[in-house]
Amino acid sequence: MDDRKIQIVIDSFLPMVKAALQYTITLAVISFVLGLILAVLVALVRVWKIPVLNQIAIFYVWVIRGTPLLVQLFIIFFGLPSIGIELDPFPAAIIAFTLNMGAYNSEIVRAAIQSIANGQWEAAYSLGMTRGQALRRIILPQATRVSVPPLSNSFISLVKDTSLAYTITVVELFQVAKQITATTYEPLLLYSEAAVIYLIICTVLNALQNVMEKRLSRFSTQ
């Protein structure tokens, strides 16, 4: 590699890391947290088969899982303005990713709740607990343990998927790589650099996942 290329890599590193911290990670964390809240609500609606809401939840999950994320992103950012809803790129991305996470993660949370033996609910009820108390104190703590691995995978996928936000002009990591490429004509170099930064982020997340799984495995679910 010649000096010029090395200089490009060095000069672009900070802007890319900054974009990663400011947009990629922020986007992923906010959407994941909001999406998880949504996912738990949707999962409970489905587990308890709450009338009407259950049908809506099934429809929502069906639509989101059956359409590409990119299309969802375009509908929210480019489509909604024609019915009078104009969103800035960042909030539009948050909404799209939240809805996406909500649907996928609701299936994970639902499976986790349903994997807890019925006897756990019954034991809680037999002690006089209400449904809410049984859920919070007995079922969700156990379901959490079951769902940490799949939810972690889902979060790591999300971190990578945030690169799609470049299409609606969010200045996240990939967008920055693209912009620098446009002025330096070094696509291989810059996209590889972006790849390395994604790789580092995901490796850190993987390590965090392992720590969390260890901490949660103090007890074993039968």
Place this chain on the structure above:
Amino acid sequence: MIQIQNLHKSFGSLEVLKGIDLSLEKGKVLVIIGPSGSGKTTLLRCLNLLETPNEGTLRLGNTTVEFGNRRKASKQQTLDLRQSTGMVFQSYNLFPHKTALENVMEAQIVVQKRSKEEARKRSIELLAKVGLSGKEDVYPHQLSGGQQQRVGIARALATDPQVMLFDEPTSALDPELVGEVLKVMKQLAAEGMTMVVVTHEMKFAAEAADTVVLMDDGKILEQGPPQQVLQNPSSERASQFLNLLTEKEV
């Protein structure tokens, strides 16, 4: 303490309880025996409303609930009934994410709103009572079946129930572990706890029961003191079943 009249329960088109009448005074022990599928578990689960009867009357302590014609227990009645009963399950159903002590503390804190210190103190006493001092901080999967079931008994006792319900508490245990659980149950009976016990432990029935009920096909076939029901059953069907049981034990 408990009074049941004309209790019916169906699952879909399958009628499992076909009109059960039963009463039990405070401090007495009722043992329910009967062939598999005769409705013993269902009857027990109707007592704390884990199953909702389709018809009949259930009185337990100060709560009376009528079923049928769209009548059922209110939320409050359900919670009251469950707080005044403690249930011990065949498969223990301990909370695997909580230690033995936390299992016993849980309902005291969540349901009875006792302070943590108070719940802890009571739980330590209860674990001692079932012979598990020193196992407070152990998780269920680190305990033997017999130990787990004794934690189950302590957990059920923790909310000071008026009636204890046992559903084949020893049938999942290795034979050598059955004794330690039965011992705790006998001690409870001797202390005057009102108990309803589904079991096939004939020795326990003979020694601890005040009344034995023999169920068959959703009905009560025989009912009376243990000597009478176990030794001189009035029906042919009952003696057949009892013969089968004693054969198995030999």
